[in-house]
Amino acid sequence: MDAGNEANIGFDEVRARAIIAKHAVLQGATLPILHALQHEFGYIDRRATPLIADALNLSRAEVHGTVSFYHDFKSAPGGKHTLKICRAEACQSMGVDKLVERLELMHRLKVGETSPDGGLTIEAVYCLGNCALSPAALLDGEPVGRLDSAAIDDIVTRHAGARA
Ligand code: FES
Incomplete structure (x- = not known):
């Protein structure tokens, strides 16, 4: 991960919460939520992990495990x-x-x-x-x-x- 990109580039907790709430009702909601967050922000900000865990009644480790299992999910904003x-x-x-x-x-x-x-x-x-x-x-x-x-x-x- 590039520490230089660590700042709050594009992440907005209110928007993230709205996206999570919208998809939380779906069966197997973790992946749809992650895809929607990445689509919105370009990556999965680590601050989204506890929000997803709370919404889906999962542990943070479970959410983190899903993010790291799929290569398509980025954990930091990408370059230009x-x-x-x-x-x-x-x-x-x-x-x-x-x-x-x-x-x-x-x-x-x-x-x-x-x-x-x-x-x-x-x-x-x-x-x-x-x-x-x-x-x-x-x-x-x-x-x-x-x-x-x-x-x-x-x-x-x-x-x-x-x-x-
Ligand atoms: S193995 Fe590289 S394009 Fe098919």
Whole structure:
């Protein structure tokens, strides 16, 4: 998690309570509530955990467990841009691990984190259905195929202000 994004970016307890109350009546309400909160705020703020637990009569640990079990739920606000890198088999066989290593060693960016300037979030995904162009990724939802070191450096330079 990026401590720089810790502040109250976008979280509003009154709105969160309203969203929780609206979905609490549903069967198996935890996931619909979490999806609705993420849709509203872009992530699941940790201050929502006790609100959900109280509304659904669950422990905080149960709510936290659900949030951490599903990779789609973010625990911190994302960056302005998002690079989703495929780490599934075909992309692995085409060297995606080396690219992730490059991100960490050369750019100090880790999967699951956001650059210190808030410009770029790196996420892992597992098969984008673009195996023919592996290593594959999505940059702000747009497919990027045959990802290589130069492309990684370019993306980081443009969106995270870092240099190789
Ligand atoms: S394994 Fe990466 S796109 Fe299919």
